[in-house]
Amino acid sequence: SAVAPATAATAATATAGRIKSIGYGDGQLKVNFGVNGGTSGAKFDVGSIGLSLDGRALKPAVTDANGGRSPAKRTVVLVIDTSRSMLGSKLDGAKQAAEDFLNAVPADVQVGLVAFSDKAVVKQQLTPEHPLVGLAVQQLQAEGGTALYDGVQEGLKLLGSTGIRLLVVLSDGDDSGSTIRPAILLARAKTSKTTIDAIGFQANTQRSRDHLQEIAQAGDGQLIQAAAADDLPTLFKDEATTLSNQVVISAEVPPELANHQVTVLVTGSYGATAVRDSAEYVIGAAKAPSRSPSSAPAAGLKPVDDAAARLATKDVFYVATGAIFLGLLVLLALLLRRPPDSTDAPIRRRLSIYTLSGRAAQEATQETSVLGGNALSRTAVDFAGRVVRQRNFETNLARRLEAAGVPLKPAEWLLIHLGVAVGVPLLALLLTGGDLLICVIGLVVGVLLPLAYLSFKEGKRTAAFLNQLPDTLQLVAGSLSAGYSLPQAIDSVVREGAEPIAGEFRRALIDARLGVPLEDSLEAVAERMKSKDFTWIVMAVRIQREVGGNLAEVLTTVAATLRDRDRIRRQVSALSAEGRLSAAILFSLPVVFAMYLLLVRRAYIRVLYTDPLGIAMLVVMLILLGVGGLWLRAVVRVEV
Structure with a gap:
């Protein structure tokens, strides 16, 4: 078989026919045919070469690739592993084998050299001056990792x-x-119509052999195992002999076979040996020949399907992912498009201050959400609303949205959250060229990012409320001392205060005007803002309403106490700033450094998610990181 694995011992003596490549154009089929190995001094008997399609014999015109009026252009690239594992006798053996190859290869063949370790580097451009390539080979040094696929890509x-x-x-x-x-890489190799032979030099693991076999199979070549450095010169000489024993066969294809898949069979004599090989080919298709069942690759390895190969190329991937992302943007634009205001819009805006949400009252049958008023957005919001109600977290989500001051319904927030969770990994997929690991990280970021934003807005608004509370209490106390009632004093805060406290008091005042007791509406403000201080103030208001007393004096005293607490809180925050910064750095440094290595030098941490022991270490690390984060938080957090 032309693609079956061979040992070093058999590779030196076996002679087998091999179809190198097949091309079609202007009604002519062109087949490059050679032998594996070969005998010194043996040549093809040009008159014995036969070509048939599905058993139908054609009249071939045979040209020796080494001569003739227009010898075929032949190029070879040596891709040599120069990783740290090749240090010593391994690399010395590879250099000697390359020298023997250069001495045996025909003079018209252009040869190039690529070396790969942490990255792939072209050491010598294609040249017919083989001594230049030999000089570049002798300068190779072993260091770094093994970027095998990058090396093959540079070679192609x-x-x-x-x-x-x-x-x-x-x-x-x-x-x-x-x-x-x-x-x-395998898709590009398959569609490049390039023969790829892989030599596994003391490749002792099944994983490494499988990878080399897949590369050779994608290039319609063979994997040859070399157990010792002494085997390498023989194997490289065989490759050079293969180049010396090639013919180009041309024949006119019958019109009725156009656009049909056929079995191409080549037979002939090489010295005293009969050789033959067959391959499947679609006439008129620009594709590499696929091996027939008689020359199928080793069991357990699946060839790359042509359609899958075309879809796996980076250009097609970029176009497909970009189209999906653009479609999402168009969908989002449709959802965000607002319909024009109707003639009753001014009336609805004037009534909006009496609604609980502070937005304009609208007819139930034509309710317009923040995402728009078209049928598509209404349907999406209604569906999301049913989901949040079924999952029983609508109340908590609504409370958090109100506390953060985000003017969205729970269903609207859920739709936006879903869009971000889908859009971020798609964008990561587009930017990284289909990196699934980065896509998974993007999915996690897309899920957590809206939650982090909501928590940030909630915390920021709560902190602003607490900072405004002492001055607000002083204003209410002054209004009460001037003879205003408590509702009138609160109304003065609404008119003269700043957000967020003015908005919260406005809502409390509206609730009171709609029949809710003022103490209960203020209690709701304390719950939304999660303020124990304001809870005590509401308790003082309840006591004053029930038993009487000087509420203005009580509020003045509470305002002074809150100012003292705020001063102490700021002092503690300043004193503990260094500890909090250190805790943040200690917690985030492993995460940030891991992300850096994942994007720049993934080989350094690949073992953590590919090896069972590495996965176990990763789980233990995450547990320890979580415990350490909780401990650091407890150490630097000071309650005032």
């Missing part, structure tokens, strides 16, 4: 897209730092 770029192309990959280990996704 260097080879170009014309002529007979061969990529020889030498590696001893698994990929541990590539930036390109394996699926994208």
Whole structure:
């Protein structure tokens, strides 16, 4: 089989026919045919070459790739692993094998060199001057990780897209730092029509062998195992011999076979040996030949489907993800589009101050949400409303939205939250070229970001309320001393105060005008603002209303007490600022550094989420990080 794995011992002596590539244009089918291995001095018998499509014999025109009036352009790129694991005799053996390859390869073949460790680097551009490549080989040094897929990608770029192309990959280990996704690399290799042979040099793990096999299979090549450094020169000489034993077969295709999948069969004689190979090919399609069942790859490895390969390319991925993201933006624009105000809009605005939400009263049948008044937005809000009611968290969410001063209904907030949770991972997917791990992190960020925003707004509004409370109590006490009633004093706060306390008192006053006891409406303000201080004030108001007393004097005393507490609170905050900053740095440093490595040097932490022991360590780390965060919070938090 042309793609079946071979050992080092058999690779040196086996001779098998091999279809390198198939092309079609202007009614002509062109097949590049060669042998694996080969015998010194043996050549193809051009007159014995036969070509058939689905058993139908054609009249081939055969040209030796090494000669003729227009010899075929042939290029080879050596992709050599220079990671730290190749240090010593391994790299020395690879250098000697490359030298032997350069000495044996035909003079017209252009050769390039790519080395990969932490990253892939082109060490020598394509050149027919083989000594230049040999000089670059001798300067290779072993260090860093193993960016196997990046090395193959650089090799494919260097080879170009014309002529007979061969990529020889030498590696001893698994990929541990590539930036390109394996699926994208394998898809590019399959559609490049480049033959890729992989040499597994002491690749002792099944994972590393599988990766090399997938690369060779995508390039319609073979994986060859090398158990020792002494095997490498023989294997590289075989690759050079393969280049020396190639023919280009051309034949006119019958019109009735156009746009049909056919079995291409090539037979012939190489020296005293009969050789043959077959491959499936779609006439008129620009695709690489697929191997026939007789030359199928090793069991357990699945070839990359052509359709999946096309969809896996980065350009198509960008277009698809961009289209989805653009569709979401258009949907959001439709939801946010507001209908024009009707003729009764001024009346509704004048009545809005008497509603609980502070928004204009509207007819139930044509209710307009913050997301718009069209049928689509109303349907979405109604559905989200049913969800929050069924899940029984509408009350808590509504309370938090009111405390944060966010003018949204729970259903509207849920829709926006869902949009952010979907949009952030889609954007991350688009920017990273399909990185699923970053997409998962983006999903977590998209879910937590609206919650963090809501908590921030809630905390900021509550803090502003507490800061305004002493001056507000002083204003209410002054109004009471001047002879105003408590509702009138509160109304003066509404007219002269600032947000958020003016808005909360306005709501309390509206509730009182609608029949709710003033003490109960003020108690609701204390619950929304989570203020124990205001709860005590409401308690003082209740006592004064029931048994009498000088409420103005009580409020003045409470205002002075709150100012003293606020002064102490600020002093404690200043004294504990260094401890709180240290706690924040200690807690966030592991997270931030892990994210940095994930984006810049993922190979350093890949073992934490690919190896069972690493996953266990990651879980323990997260538990310890959580416990440490709680402990730091308890240490730096001072109650006043």
